[in-house]
Amino acid sequence: MKIWRGLGVVLALWPVLAWAAGQGSPFLGVWHWNKADSKTPPGEPPPAAMDLVFERADALHVRWTVTLTDATGRKTADTYDVPANGEFYPIDADTSAAFTLGSDSLKAVFRGPGGETDTMTCRLANAGARLVCTGEIASPDGNKADYVDVYDRG
Numbered sequence: 324m325k326i327w328r329g330l331g332v333v334l335a336l337w338p339v340l341a342w343a344a345g346q347g348s349p350f351l352g353v354w355h356w357n358k359a360d361s362k363t364p365p366g367e368p369p370p371a372a373m374d375l376v377f378e379r380a381d382a383l384h385v386r387w388t389v390t391l392t393d394a395t396g397r398k399t400a401d402t403y404d405v406p407a408n409g410e411f412y413p414i415d416a417d418t419s420a421a422f423t424l425g426s427d428s429l430k431a432v433f434r435g436p437g438g439e440t441d442t443m444t445c446r447l448a449n450a451g452a453r454l455v456c457t458g459e460i461a462s463p464d465g466n467k468a469d470y471v472d473v474y475d476r477g
Contacts, residue, residue, distance in 0.1 A: 349451040351377045353477035357453075364460055364468035368394065375474065379404075438463035443472075452476050 356373035363369045372392040379386040386404040393399075405412060411421040417436035433441040443458030454474040461467045 349447060350454075354454055354474035355477045357473040357475050360471075360473040362469075362471045364470045367468075367470075370394075371396065374477070 354375040354377075356370070356375075358369055358372075361369070370391050371394055372390075374390045376388045376390075377386075378388070386402070388400055388402045390398055390400040403414065405414075409422060411419045411434070413419050414433075418433055420431060420433045422431045430442070430444050435441070439460065439462050441458060441460045443456050445454060445456040447453070448455050452475065454476075456472040456474075458470050458472070459467055460470070
């Protein structure tokens with residue numbers, strides 16, 4: 324589920340982006356993963372880098388690109404365009420995700436092919452210069468691992 328955590332942060336932002344689009348969305352643009360301030364789940368190697376670029380955020384869709392750099396320097400980039408309606412949607416052949424927006428936060432829940440879930444809540448911090456996402460990955464057997472992903476505006 325390590326890839327889903329990165330994708331999860333991106334996917335989790337769509338409801339906030341849709342709400343904020345009419346207000347000059349603070350989420351649009353580039354976000355860089357802050358390795359020093361983030362905490363990966365035990366046993367999961369952190370990426371060397373992760374960048375999020377939000378291109379569109381309105382009431383109908385949010386479009387973004389996630390670029391991951393692994394420890395060997397290999398980059399992979401994926402672009403997504405997700406309906407903004409709060410229902411579960413497949414994000415690939417095996418995983419679906421749903422999002423909700425609270426008054427000051429957003430929540431994303433991902434369901435994997437083996438019954439694992441990744442639940443996260445993201446909030447803007449430092450006057451919109453930082454995005455902090457706290458989450459929990461849970462396996463069907465009840466094992467859980469917490470994480471924190473911190474992104475700085477780029």
